[in-house]
Amino acid sequence: MVRNIDGDHDYDERMPTPPWARAAAGANTYDHTAEAVLPTVYERTTAAAMSAGSINLGQGFPDGEGPLWMRAAAAEAITTDAGPTNQYPPGIGLPVFREAVAAHQQTHYGVELDPDRQVLFTTGATEGIAASILSFAEPGSEVVAFEPWYDSYGAMVALAGAELRTVPLEAPDFRPDIVGLRAAVSERTSMILLNSPHNPTGAVFTADEMAEIVTIARQAGAVVMSDEVYEHLTFDVSAHTPVLSIPGSEDVAVAVSSVGKSFSLTGWKVGWVTGSPALVNCVRGVKQFLSFTSAPAYQWATAQGLQDDRGFFAQNQEQLQSAREMVMSGLAAAGLRPHRPAAGYFILADISPVTDKSAADFAAELVEHAGVGAIPVSALTLPSTQQDPGSALNYMLRFAFCKNEPVLERALTRLSSWIR
Numbered sequence: 001m002v003r004n005i006d007g008d009h010d011y012d013e014r015m016p017t018p019p020w021a022r023a024a025a026g027a028n029t030y031d032h033t034a035e036a037v038l039p040t041v042y043e044r045t046t047a048a049a050m051s052a053g054s055i056n057l058g059q060g061f062p063d064g065e066g067p068l069w070m071r072a073a074a075a076e077a078i079t080t081d082a083g084p085t086n087q088y089p090p091g092i093g094l095p096v097f098r099e100a101v102a103a104h105q106q107t108h109y110g111v112e113l114d115p116d117r118q119v120l121f122t123t124g125a126t127e128g129i130a131a132s133i134l135s136f137a138e139p140g141s142e143v144v145a146f147e148p149w150y151d152s153y154g155a156m157v158a159l160a161g162a163e164l165r166t167v168p169l170e171a172p173d174f175r176p177d178i179v180g181l182r183a184a185v186s187e188r189t190s191m192i193l194l195n196s197p198h199n200p201t202g203a204v205f206t207a208d209e210m211a212e213i214v215t216i217a218r219q220a221g222a223v224v225m226s227d228e229v230y231e232h233l234t235f236d237v238s239a240h241t242p243v244l245s246i247p248g249s250e251d252v253a254v255a256v257s258s259v260g261k262s263f264s265l266t267g268w269k270v271g272w273v274t275g276s277p278a279l280v281n282c283v284r285g286v287k288q289f290l291s292f293t294s295a296p297a298y299q300w301a302t303a304q305g306l307q308d309d310r311g312f313f314a315q316n317q318e319q320l321q322s323a324r325e326m327v328m329s330g331l332a333a334a335g336l337r338p339h340r341p342a343a344g345y346f347i348l349a350d351i352s353p354v355t356d357k358s359a360a361d362f363a364a365e366l367v368e369h370a371g372v373g374a375i376p377v378s379a380l381t382l383p384s385t386q387q388d389p390g391s392a393l394n395y396m397l398r399f400a401f402c403k404n405e406p407v408l409e410r411a412l413t414r415l416s417s418w419i420r
């Protein structure tokens, strides 16, 4: 099944025209009545949880801090002569940072990158995503993504003046529908947006699936942007396949990643775009006029983590995996139907066994009355999907399990006692 942002062409009429409003509407953050911008669904959920005194299993950030030795390195760089100065670093990133990204790709995936031409520092993955989409999504073209998507994709595609088409990921396994993707892609497609490991489903695309997607992009002359921020949060036997390890991806794909999820340092906003020298040069064309540059101390400290994670990735995976099991059982005990993710921070749970309400309405009740904040997946889908009563995505909540176990236990007890 394939969806289109304008469905039967009714949505386009509702699409506001100023660029700021288009960006907001593209991510479901435009208030059509007030003609004003709403905060993101993550920020709205965090604010609602804080004001109700609820436990926030909405926005995806860990409640622990990242490795102390990385934080100490950043502090040292800021306050002493060690590391870079606090003045502008190069627009493409500190050399030591770009070398560390290249070394990390080589060590973990066998992907060879020239740190001077194939690695671009960005202010978080968010800027890498924005710069990639604004670089390659031609106005009037179509951009294809799997649905649900990360909110910034919708905003940037709309800002670029392109149209988002989606291919749904369906429970229970949320595998990418390659046949559906092939049907959605046409000569009008300028980009295909991938996210593996996937937020919010936790699906990890296999090497074969990635290869099929790259082939489809090549045939259509489309650029692939692969968002890989959850690369180090895979569980069980799942293994991340970076797009750049796929033969044939070299001249059609850029990858985006960041320090936030890999090192539990979501506030640092150190990201990177990698790809061929030609594609990375294109992304630089936009990126250098978004932030130009930022965060020399954090780039320096991130370089140290990428060179040697000192066992953090394995330890973090183990903790998250145990939290995942706890939340899986707790959600099932509360009567919901959770889907076990192969990666990431989130569990999607079908709420239909306990209510006829939409996930958006149920999330509002939970945060207010049950004392638990969660994200309705419909906030991460097109308006046409939200209006489709047959879409299972309208009845799914996303619960973040990147929290301490006592906090999770309290949240699950609250859920169970309120729902039953």
Ligand code: PMP
Pocket (backbone or CB within 6 Å): 123, 124, 125, 126, 127, 150, 195, 199, 227, 229, 257, 258, 259, 260, 261, 266, 269, 270, 271
């Ligand atoms: N992409 C996805 C899929 C995410 O979940 C997030 C949030 N970590 C981002 C991009 C943004 O990453 P960053 O915080 O590095 O900008």
Ligand code: GLN
Pocket (backbone or CB within 6 Å): 040, 042, 043, 058, 059, 060, 061, 199
């Ligand atoms: N990536 C985080 C999530 O999916 C949120 C990031 C944000 O608040 N923009 O929950």
